[in-house]
Amino acid sequence: QKEVEQDPGPLSVPEGAIVSLNCTYSNSAFQYFMWYRQYSRKGPELLMYTYSSGNKEDGRFTAQVDKSSKYISLFIRDSQPSDSATYLCAMLGTDKLIFGTGTRLQVFP
Amino acid sequence: GAGVSQSPSNKVTEKGKDVELRCDPISGHTALYWYRQSLGQGLEFLIYFQGNSAPDKSGLPSDRFSAERTGGSVSTLTIQRTQQEDSAVYLCASSRPGSPLHFGNGTRLTVT
Numbered sequence: 521q522k523e524v525e526q527d528p529g530p531l532s533v534p535e536g537a538i539v540s541l542n543c544t545y546s547n548s549a550f551q552y553f554m555w556y557r558q559y560s561r562k563g564p565e566l567l568m569y570t571y572s573s574g575n576k577e578d579g580r581f582t583a584q585v586d587k588s589s590k591y592i593s594l595f596i597r598d599s600q601p602s603d604s605a606t607y608l609c610a611m612l613g614t615d616k617l618i619f620g621t622g623t624r625l626q627v628f629p
Numbered sequence: 630g631a632g633v634s635q636s637p638s639n640k641v642t643e644k645g646k647d648v649e650l651r652c653d654p655i656s657g658h659t660a661l662y663w664y665r666q667s668l669g670q671g672l673e674f675l676i677y678f679q680g681n682s683a684p685d686k687s688g689l690p691s692d693r694f695s696a697e698r699t700g701g702s703v704s705t706l707t708i709q710r711t712q713q714e715d716s717a718v719y720l721c722a723s724s725r726p727g728s729p730l731h732f733g734n735g736t737r738l739t740v741t
Binding site: 561621 | 633664671672674677679685688722729730731734735
């Protein structure tokens, strides 16, 4: 079993939809949780960064961490075609980030 | 300011040849990471440098892979006797302690 599981998609939604992206993990020692966005032929860029359980909101994006269920989510409200990208969850292990496989999202007009 | 810079952006090489991939981290970032991204596999950790400490090489897939970081700044990832399964995007990232990673745009390696 991988330490971090993420559905690769693709996920295709109409513009304006609410998008829910999720990851599960197995290591209860993870404390820091991140979401990265990666456009085609670009490196991942940090979207959201949370510590421990709870919610964090930034504009149209909300990151949610449920440590009891070992489950993290990223919600995108009022999705836009420019949100079309691959979204990677990541969790901090001892010294390095462990990534999910990424979910490819397509928002069509 | 300048981000993480990687070169070349694309590299095509013949099976059995050696390749060198370069990473220029953000100035002042003491931590430097190499990851490999293959289709459908996500980001696979390769190696981690932190300041003057011994690097964490636990992710290197074989002894054909090596990396060094000179002067605490520029890093080079070397793959010897390349194989077709080495074809992937090689990503470099840097960070300050306790801060998130900043990635370069990667080197797309194709081994023919």
